[in-house]
Amino acid sequence: MRLLDAGCGWGGMVRHAAREYGARALGVTLSAQQAAWAQAAIERQGLTGLAEVRHLDYRDVPEVGFDAVSSIGPTEHIGKANLPSYFAFLYGKLKPGGRLLNHCITRPDNTEPAIRRRGFINRYVFPDGELEGPGYLISHTHDAGFEVRHEENLREHYARTLAAWGANLDAHWDQAVAEVGPGTARVWRLYMAGSRLWFDRNHIQLHQVLSVRLAADGTCGMPLRPDWEPSRVLAG
Secondary structure (H helix, E strand, O other), X not given: OEEEEEOOOOOHHHHHHHHHHOOEEEEEEOOHHHHHHHHHHHHHOOOEOOEEEEEOOXXXXXXXXXXXXXXXXXXXXXXXXXXXXXXXXXXXXXXXXXXXXEEEEEOOOOOOOOOOOOOHHHHHOOOOOOOOOHHXXXXXHHHOOOEEEEEEEOHHHHHHHHHHHHHHHHHOHHHHHHHHOXXXXXXXXXXXXXXXXXXXXXXXXXXXXXEEOOOOOOOOOOOOXXXXXXXXXXXX
């Protein structure tokens, strides 16, 4: 299978898909540093030929006919005005029956503004980041032609993830300060602690939406129910 990971960051999803499932995975990122690091990691792990990360805008990906597209985190940075074209572009990259997994931070509803330009996160961490409610994002997913098949809120999971990240930063504080300086290290420590609190108190959420580009006859090629293996359920 062929996977496109739009906004792939350090290439974790690309390497996972290639290593664990033998997928031919392409990731793209706007960061030259991320692309160089990810490509080196691909070579170290013996995944050359299956996985690739390019320093490229997602809109400049020439390939089409992917079996799956993953979007893990870029939606918050696309901008509210660009969401229709974003989902339409990803739809066009998939073959019929192809699936889109969109994973992004959201607001709990659509009553709050999408952006607070004077807020801490927009000033110091994610300039121009915009958060929408899950219903708003799902509506645009449908409008682009997708059929949404599964949706889940991972709010509590992400609070625990942020707690682990914060503990890891504290455990390696001196190394972090040596690499990026005390100011940047303190910004990220505060960001992760504050975000954990906001997830815990439901000021922000993390939604994961699985959609499919239907075939011409309306079939989706997906099982009627999720395949929950007993061993996985019992293992937690």
